[in-house]
Each structure stands twice: as structure tokens, then as C-alpha cells.
Amino acid sequence: MRIKAALALGSSLAIAYGSPALAQASSDAATNRAPQAEEIGSSSEIIVTARRREESLSRVPISVSAFSQESLNNKSVTSIAQVAQSTPGLTFGNSGGTTNPQVVIRGQSRANIGDAAQPVLTYFQDVPLPYIASIIPTYDLASLQVLKGPQGTLFGRNSTSGALLVYSKEPTYNLEGYLMGGYGNYDRRQAEGAINVPIIDGKLALRVAGQRIKRDGYTKVVNQGGLRRDDINDTAFRISLLAEPTDFIRNVTVFDYFKMNRSGDGGILNYVYPDPIPERNPGLNTFYDCGTSPDCDIDLALARQQAAGPRKTYSNEVHQIKALVTGLSNTTTVNLGSITLKNIFGLRLAKSSTTNDSDATTMKLIVADQNQNIKQTSDEFQIQGDFFDHKLSTILGAFYLKSKPNGPQGLTLATFYSLASPSVIMAHRTQTSKALFGQATYDFSDLVQGLKLDLGVRHTWDETQACAGGYPANNPFVPKSTPQTTLAQCVNGTSLTVNGTPTFVKGALTEDKSAAWTWNVGLNYQASDAIFLYATLRRGYRSGGVNAPLFNPLAPNSLAPFQSYAPETVTDIELGAKTHWQVAGMRGTLNLDVFRGRYKGSQRGINGLNGFDGDGNSSNDPSAGTIIVNAGNATVQGFDIDATISPTGGLTIGGFASYNDAKYTSTGIPPLFNTPTFAAFPTTTKDTAFPYAPALTLGANVTYEAMLPDDLGSLVFNADVFRSSRVYFGPFKNDKTLSQAAYAVVNTRIDWRDIGGSSVDVGFFARNLFNKLYRAGAANSASSAGFNSVFYAEPRMYGVDVKISF
Structure with a gap:
């Protein structure tokens, strides 16, 4: 779509849908107060900090x-990933595992393994989170x-999508808080609470909040005594x-702590590719074709799995997912009238072991043993200005971030086939x-009432260093038992004892x-109290990086x-x-917004x-068998639309639709990765899928609140429906086995609030x-391995919780 045509379309759509509305006041005060978002459709102002x-x-x-804690509670959201079912254009991928989720917006996702820059960044208290264990619980x-x-x-940091x-929630100068307890199926137990203490009125206040959730898994490991995977065992608190x-x-300091100790995600053997065919590696059935037992025959293993069903699995390893994440953020704001100084310091420690x-299967095809431990320090300084009787608003800033190993860091990986020795690839990165950045907004209301211009620019410098090496692992492979190098040993070389x-x-x-x-160039126009229009043109960037370890330049397929x-x-x-x-x-x-990105x-x-x-040397194979490449050029275009209507007091009906047309216009993938005996990535644009990026998602919501007689409180009913078109988990559009067909889910909740006039x-x-x-x-989305395996989403989850506020 040409730019002029797109501008005309956006304006006409806005005018067509416009009608008289209640005017809502806008606050442009520079502050570091946590924005208190309200539910869409409420009479309260919805405040966001999208422009700092x-x-x-x-x-x-x-x-x-935007979502407030109340709206998250109404939808029974217990993880950020669940927000996708209420947000147009947002999806989450599960290939990265529980501790490394993929956040997908406008077709862009990060590789499921490795530390490539993220196209969608998650921030907590304005501090960007690391690429591992970027998990924020949704309480308080x-x-x-x-x-x-x-x-x-x-x-x-930069992000492209x-x-x-x-x-x-920040401390206040009121003594207040809440306690909440809940119970649900799969023996789900949850405890949560917060207390706010004013120490010196108007000067110093403290807030402490925490959450504990424990739930049994919904996937049974049949050959391990019914051990359950897909469980929850999490502890978190904030000060x-x-x-x-x-x-x-004004200064706000937040310390947050999150600990996860789970039995792991429940993979299910899903499909074995025909063998041999030109597009697949014929080696799998050669090595695992004993014809007598599913413990040594891949086809019999698949038949056994299909007979068991999707909530049961088989394994020769004991899974674990452990993560310990701590963070310290400090935001200082100095208000000097028309000038405001702001500094955001962040320290993140993330440790993950999976x-x-x-x-x-009960065969040792792929066993990944990952240990990661990083320390990330960041600081951002801003100078915000407000000049010429509020006509000119500016922000100038500088940003610095450094992420480095915080002790031994690397990856242990058993290779695909038992005839090859497992190896350890250590990658210390x-x-x-x-970056330096700035943006200015000027109000041209003296010329055209309601017209503003935005201009922004940024220059970023990125650097990645990786010291990586490989050596044989224990054979047979035993997770957590193989020696690991330290960063100093990686640089200088060392001798380790492996199997004596x-x-x-x-x-x-x-x-x-x-x-x-x-850069960013934008115009916005408050056409009336009812209609706000905008157009923005942006340039985005995601840094390059390195693949590890050092690859052999003389290998046949180097x-x-x-x-x-x-x-x-x-x-x-x-x-928009x-x-x-x-x-x-x-x-x-x-x-409504329409977009197009190249x-x-x-x-x-x-x-x-x-x-x-x-x-024949596994020690110089890619870390986790994965590399990042520049796959070519792509175009992503589409629209997001959401609407609400409140026909009567207490009733709100809403809905949304998001359409993403994502396709490659040219490919940078050489035929090397798609040969008669090996297929890792499509070589044509039409065959290339965008993982975890459905073309169409739809959602609808109904919320109704009714006051009960005789001061008995109120009843609040909430129902959400979410539908997604087909989702691909791998790069091949023609591989429907590695995808999920269109599906829909329904979530409901009913609350009895202020029971009998109490705070219960x-x-x-x-x-x-x-x-x-x-x-x-x-x-496993590497179809070149000869098979794929999948994760299934949660089954029906239900329960009750009780909350007491004070």
C-alpha cells in the first residue's frame, strides 16, 4: 500500500467511525509514578507511559x-502470556520454554534458542529485562x-516490533493492603498479599507484596511412575x-525476587517424517528401526504416544526447570519547573537451569541441558523539558546496558543420534x-487547532563478544554431570577430566x-473531542551478533x-x-490502526x-544446534481494531480483531540449508512461515456488574472469547504437522465483592x-531431525479465591 493511499484510508476510517464523545483530560506532566491503567470502557481516565x-x-x-490489576483479575490472568488472549496483535510462543518465552508482535519473534536481540522487549519499572528468565508475575x-x-x-533498548x-504498585501514604488465598483443580494453591506502610507522612513509605503458587502438572510421564510435568511451583515478592x-x-526503589522450581514442560512426540524422502534426513529410521520395541524404534514410539493421548508422555530423563531472578530498580526524578531530570538504574541477575x-521418547534423541547465569546492569538518564507555554515538549536521553556472565554460563547438549557422541558447547557472552536519543513534540494549535508534530532520533552502538569452545560430554550422557568451564578457562584454555x-x-x-x-516522524490531530488521528513513520533496528563456537572453515558444509x-x-x-x-x-x-513494515x-x-x-567433530557444532542468520527481506502489514460499548450502567461489551499479512519478499537463505538429504529452512519466500504469528486473531468480552439489595455487595460477571487462525511453530508453511489449526477458547469469572458491606x-x-x-x-521444531514434538496448552483450569482488603 502506498503511503498516500494508506494515509487517506486511515483518515477516512477514522471519520467514518467518529461520533460525539466525552472529552477526557490529558496529563503531560513528566513523572515516574506508576501509571494506574483502568479498564477499557470505564469512566475513569486511562493513563499510559508509552512516551515516557x-x-x-x-x-x-x-x-x-493497557491493563490495570483489576482488569487482569477480572480475566483471571495469572501470567503475562495469558494477556495475549485479550490483546489485538500480541501472541506468545512456547518453544523457548517456560523460562524463556517468545513475545510476538507484528509477525516478529526471537529464535527459540540463543541470546539474539529481541524484537519485542519486556520492561519492568522501565528497566529492560534480559533475554533469559524475562518473567514478571502479574500480582500487585x-x-x-x-x-x-x-x-x-x-x-x-531498540526493538523492531x-x-x-x-x-x-508504588507505595502510598496510607496504611492499607490485602490478603488473598485460592484453590483450584490440579491441587492449585495460591497465596498472595501486600501491605503498604507510611513511615514518614509525605516523605517516606514502604510497600511489601508477595505471591506463592503451587499446582500439579497436567501431563503424566507414564514410564516414570506417573510423574507430572507442566506444573507450577513459584515464589515471588517485591519490596x-x-x-x-x-x-x-522523588525516588522509588524496587527490589523484586522470583524463584521457579518446576518439573519441566511436557513435550509430546507428534510426528515422524517419512523416510527416506528428498526433503528430510533419512538417518533417523536407520538408527532407530529395531522393529521390536518403542524403546528402540521411532515408529513404534509414535504409535505408543498416539494411543496414550496428548496428556501423557514418555521420557528417559528427569526434567527440571529452575530459575532465580532478582532485580533492583531505582528511579530518581528531580522537578526543576520547566525542566525535569530523571535517572533509571537497573540491576538484573538471572539464573536458569533446565x-x-x-x-x-524413551530414546536419547535430543536432550538439552542448559545452564545460564547472567548479570545485567543498565542506566538511563533523561532531561525532559516543557517550553513556550506548553507548546514544546522535549526529551533528551542517554542509555547504557551491559550483560555478562555471572559465573559459569553455557549449554550442554546431547546430539540428535546415539551414534554421535554428545558434546558440550560453552558460550560466555x-x-x-x-545510545543517545531525543524527541520533541510541538503543538501547532495556533495554526491548526489540535495539530502536533513529533520528531525523534536515536543513535545506538552495540557490541557482542563471545568466548566459546566445545569438548566431549559424558557418554552415555548424564545431565548436570559434565564438567563446565569458567570464563577464564574458556579464554586461556584448560584441561578437564571427562570420563576419566x-x-x-x-x-x-x-x-x-x-x-x-x-528515527520517528509523526503527526497527530485532535479533530474533535471525539476523534484523535495520528500518522507515524519510524525506523527500527535490532543489533547483529555472533554464533558460537568457532566453526570449522574446512568442513564439507562449513x-x-x-x-x-x-x-x-x-x-x-x-x-491510527x-x-x-x-x-x-x-x-x-x-x-483502529493500520500498519506496514518493511x-x-x-x-x-x-x-x-x-x-x-x-x-565428524561435534565440538565445533553450533551451540544447541542453532544459528541465527539474516533470512532476507520481509513485509508485514495489517490492522488492529478494538471497540467497546456500554449500553447501560454496569454492562460493557467489547471486541477486537487483528490481521497480520507477513511474507518474505526476498530470501537470504542459501540452498546449503535445504538439500536432498537435509532440510532446515525453506529456500523460497512463498514456503516460509512466520512462527507464532497467526494471520487473524479475534476476541470478545462481556463484563456486567450488578448491585445487590440490602448492602449485600455486588456481583461482577466477566466472559472472554479468543480465536486464533492457524499458528505455525516452524519455518515451513507446507508442514501442517508442526502447527496448530484455528481454535477458540472461552474464559469466565464471577466475583461477589464487598460481601455484606465488608471488605471481603x-x-x-x-x-x-x-x-x-x-x-x-x-x-522440537527442527524437522531435519526426522521428527517433531509439541507442547499442549493448559486444559480447563478452575477454582475459587478469597480476598480481604484493609
């Missing part, structure tokens, strides 16, 4: 979805905001301190990102540097040309309209490359009410 200052959602020139939140499109000229902003020593200095039997034999390890240092200018990969860039145009209306006592909203050097992961180079609430909930069976992702 508090603004009305209805007047922000960017596509944003002030708001959760979903930003769509390239981000970077205003804050934090969006950001999630999560803010916890927040507010200090306002003067009337112009053992995953990706093949989901240090990443540094620096000294093994020399010499690390190889690789590095990559990239830099880019990004991967040396792919030792590093280049940055990904996007030029994006977005047109936000409207509010009120007619005959009814009120409603309608928001991606160059699209970064994609290629899986299943163990043994690919053909040199009781809620009953059911997620996936009709127990829809659908796949959530791939455990």
Missing part, C-alpha cells in the same frame, strides 16, 4: 493496549502496557520504597549497548559490532560464513484513529544443525471453560 510521560491513552499517537501491578511497532527513540511495559525528601525530588527431553580422560579445551573469541541511526549475522532494520508506517462517543445514555470507544536482514533461527558440517471478595473462575485441546508450541 503520563498521557491519556485516547490521545497517544501509538498503538497501545499498577499497569501492564503493550506497545506495538518499532521502539527506541524515546527509551531503553514492540515492547511490554510492566509497573508494580518498594518511596522517598520524597523535598517537594521536587533439562529438557525434547524428543519425548558479553553484550554492551550504548583429560580433555583439552581452548576457547575461541569471536566478536561483532554494529551501530545504527533510528558454517564459517555464518559466524556472525548483521543487524535487522525496519521502516514502518502506522496510521481513537474515538469515544456517547449517545442516548450509551457510551463506547473505537480504536524488514531488511530479517533475523531467523535455523535449528537442527548438529553434525551438519560433516567434519470471593471469586470463581474457569479458564479454557470448554476444555479445548490445542497445541501451544513445539518442543
Whole structure:
């Protein structure tokens, strides 16, 4: 779509849907207060911080979805991933595992393994989270905001397709809090609470909140005594301190802690590719074709799995998923009148240890044993200005981030076939990102009432260094038992004893540097109290990086040309309209955006490359059998639309639709990765799928609140319906076995609030009410291995919780 045509379309749609509405005041005050988002359709103002200052959602020139803690509770949301069923254009991928979820907006996702830059970043208290264990529990939140499109000229790290902003509730000067307990099926037990303590009125306040959730798994491991996977065993707490020593200095410090100790994700053997055929590797059935037992025959293993059904699995390993994440954020704001100084410091420690039997059989096909431990430090300084009687608003900033190993860090991987020796690939990475950015907004209301212009620019410098080496693992492979190198040993080389034999390890240092200018140009127009229009043109950037370890340049199928990969860039145009209306006592909203992004050097992961180079040396195979490559150029275009209507007091009906047309326009994948005996990635644009990016998602919601007589309280009913078109888990469009066909789920909840005039609430909930069976992702998406395996989403989950506020 040409730019002029797109502008005309966006404007006409906005005018067509516009009608009189209640005017809502917008606050442009620069602040670090956590925004208190309200439910769509409520009479309260919806405040967001998409542009690093508090603004009305209805007047922000960017596509944003916002949720308050109340709206999350109404939908029984217990994880950020569940927000996707209430947000147009947002999906979550499960291939990265529980501790490493993939956030997908506008067709862009990160490789399921490795530490490539993320196209969608998650922020907590304005601090970007690391690429591993980027998990934020959804308790005691002030708001959760979903930003769509390239981000970077205003804050934090670059991202090419969006950001999630999560803010916890800040301390207040009131003594208050709550306690909540819940119980549900699969023996789900949940305890949660918060207390707010004013220490010095108007000067110092403390808030402490925490959550504990434990639930049995819903996938049984048949050959391990019925051990359950897909369980929950999480502990989290936050301590927040507010200090306002003067009337112009404000400081908020938040310490957060999250610990996960689960039995792992329940993979299910899903499909064995015909063998031999030209598109697949014929080796699998050669090695596992005993014809006598599913313990040594892949076809018999698949038949056994199909007979057992999707909630039962088989395995030769004991899974585990352990994560410990701690963080410290400190935000200081100094208000000097027309100038505001703001500094955001962040420290994130993320430690993850997982053992995953990706093949989901009693044979040792793929067993990944991953240990990661990183320390990330970041700081962002802003100077915000407000000049010429509020006509000019500016922000200038500098950003710095460094991520490095925090002790032994690496990956242990057993190779695909038992005839090849398992190996350990250690990859100690240090990443540094620096940036200068600025944006200005000028109000041209003296010329055209309601017209504003936005101009933003950013320059970023990124650097990645990786010291990586490989050596044989224990054979037979025993997770957690293979010696690991330290960073110093990787650099200098060392001798480790493996199976009683000294093994020399010499690390190889690789590095990559990239830099880019990004920018934003936008116009927004408050056409009337009812209609807000905007158009924005943006340039986004995702840094390049390195693949590890050092590849053999003399191998028959050498991967040396792919030792590093280049940055990904996007030029994006977005047109939007936000409207509010009120007619005959009814009120409603309608928001629409249309977009088109052109991606160059699209970064994609290629899986299943163990043994690919053909040199017979597993120690120089790619870490986890995966490399990141620049797959070519792509175009993503579509629209998001959401609307609400409140026909009577207490009743709100809403809905949304999101359409994404994502396709490659050229390919950078050489035929090397798709040969008669090996297929890891399509070589034609028409055959290439965008993982976890459905073309169409739809949603609908009904909320009704009724007051009960005789001060008995109120009843609140909430129901959500979500539908997704087909979702691909791998890169091949013609591989329907590695996908999920269109599906729909229904979630419901009913609350009895303020029972008998007290501060007690009781809620009953059911997620996936009709127990829809659908796949959530791939455990093994490397179809070149000769098989694939999948994860299934949660079955029906129901329960009750009781909350006491004080």
C-alpha cells in the first residue's frame, strides 16, 4: 500500500467511525509514578507511559493496549502470556520454554534458542529485562502496557516490533493492603498479599507484596511412575520504597525476587517424517528401526504416544526447570519547573537451569541441558523539558546496558543420534549497548487547532563478544554431570577430566559490532473531542551478533560464513484513529490502526544443525544446534481494531480483531540449508512461515456488574472469547504437522465483592471453560531431525479465591 493511499484510508476510517464523545483530560506532566491503567470502557481516565510521560491513552499517537490489576483479575490472568488472549496483535510462543518465552508482535519473534536481540522487549519499572528468565508475575501491578511497532527513540533498548511495559504498585501514604488465598483443580494453591506502610507522612513509605503458587502438572510421564510435568511451583515478592525528601525530588526503589522450581514442560512426540524422502534426513529410521520395541524404534514410539493421548508422555530423563531472578530498580526524578531530570538504574541477575527431553521418547534423541547465569546492569538518564507555554515538549536521553556472565554460563547438549557422541558447547557472552536519543513534540494549535508534530532520533552502538569452545560430554550422557568451564578457562584454555580422560579445551573469541541511526516522524490531530488521528513513520533496528563456537572453515558444509549475522532494520508506517462517543445514555470507544513494515536482514533461527558440517567433530557444532542468520527481506502489514460499548450502567461489551499479512519478499537463505538429504529452512519466500504469528486473531468480552439489595455487595460477571487462525511453530508453511489449526477458547469469572458491606471478595473462575485441546508450541521444531514434538496448552483450569482488603 502506498503511503498516500494508506494515509487517506486511515483518515477516512477514522471519520467514518467518529461520533460525539466525552472529552477526557490529558496529563503531560513528566513523572515516574506508576501509571494506574483502568479498564477499557470505564469512566475513569486511562493513563499510559508509552512516551515516557503520563498521557491519556485516547490521545497517544501509538498503538497501545493497557491493563490495570483489576482488569487482569477480572480475566483471571495469572501470567503475562495469558494477556495475549485479550490483546489485538500480541501472541506468545512456547518453544523457548517456560523460562524463556517468545513475545510476538507484528509477525516478529526471537529464535527459540540463543541470546539474539529481541524484537519485542519486556520492561519492568522501565528497566529492560534480559533475554533469559524475562518473567514478571502479574500480582500487585499498577499497569501492564503493550506497545506495538518499532521502539527506541524515546527509551531503553531498540526493538523492531514492540515492547511490554510492566509497573508494580508504588507505595502510598496510607496504611492499607490485602490478603488473598485460592484453590483450584490440579491441587492449585495460591497465596498472595501486600501491605503498604507510611513511615514518614509525605516523605517516606514502604510497600511489601508477595505471591506463592503451587499446582500439579497436567501431563503424566507414564514410564516414570506417573510423574507430572507442566506444573507450577513459584515464589515471588517485591519490596518498594518511596522517598520524597523535598517537594521536587522523588525516588522509588524496587527490589523484586522470583524463584521457579518446576518439573519441566511436557513435550509430546507428534510426528515422524517419512523416510527416506528428498526433503528430510533419512538417518533417523536407520538408527532407530529395531522393529521390536518403542524403546528402540521411532515408529513404534509414535504409535505408543498416539494411543496414550496428548496428556501423557514418555521420557528417559528427569526434567527440571529452575530459575532465580532478582532485580533492583531505582528511579530518581528531580522537578526543576520547566525542566525535569530523571535517572533509571537497573540491576538484573538471572539464573536458569533446565533439562529438557525434547524428543519425548524413551530414546536419547535430543536432550538439552542448559545452564545460564547472567548479570545485567543498565542506566538511563533523561532531561525532559516543557517550553513556550506548553507548546514544546522535549526529551533528551542517554542509555547504557551491559550483560555478562555471572559465573559459569553455557549449554550442554546431547546430539540428535546415539551414534554421535554428545558434546558440550560453552558460550560466555558479553553484550554492551550504548545510545543517545531525543524527541520533541510541538503543538501547532495556533495554526491548526489540535495539530502536533513529533520528531525523534536515536543513535545506538552495540557490541557482542563471545568466548566459546566445545569438548566431549559424558557418554552415555548424564545431565548436570559434565564438567563446565569458567570464563577464564574458556579464554586461556584448560584441561578437564571427562570420563576419566583429560580433555583439552581452548576457547575461541569471536566478536561483532554494529551501530545504527533510528528515527520517528509523526503527526497527530485532535479533530474533535471525539476523534484523535495520528500518522507515524519510524525506523527500527535490532543489533547483529555472533554464533558460537568457532566453526570449522574446512568442513564439507562449513558454517564459517555464518559466524556472525548483521543487524535487522525496519521502516514502518502506522496510521491510527481513537474515538469515544456517547449517545442516548450509551457510551463506547473505537480504536483502529493500520500498519506496514518493511524488514531488511530479517533475523531467523535455523535449528537442527548438529553434525551438519560433516567434519565428524561435534565440538565445533553450533551451540544447541542453532544459528541465527539474516533470512532476507520481509513485509508485514495489517490492522488492529478494538471497540467497546456500554449500553447501560454496569454492562460493557467489547471486541477486537487483528490481521497480520507477513511474507518474505526476498530470501537470504542459501540452498546449503535445504538439500536432498537435509532440510532446515525453506529456500523460497512463498514456503516460509512466520512462527507464532497467526494471520487473524479475534476476541470478545462481556463484563456486567450488578448491585445487590440490602448492602449485600455486588456481583461482577466477566466472559472472554479468543480465536486464533492457524499458528505455525516452524519455518515451513507446507508442514501442517508442526502447527496448530484455528481454535477458540472461552474464559469466565464471577466475583461477589464487598460481601455484606465488608471488605471481603470471593471469586470463581474457569479458564479454557470448554476444555479445548490445542497445541501451544513445539518442543522440537527442527524437522531435519526426522521428527517433531509439541507442547499442549493448559486444559480447563478452575477454582475459587478469597480476598480481604484493609
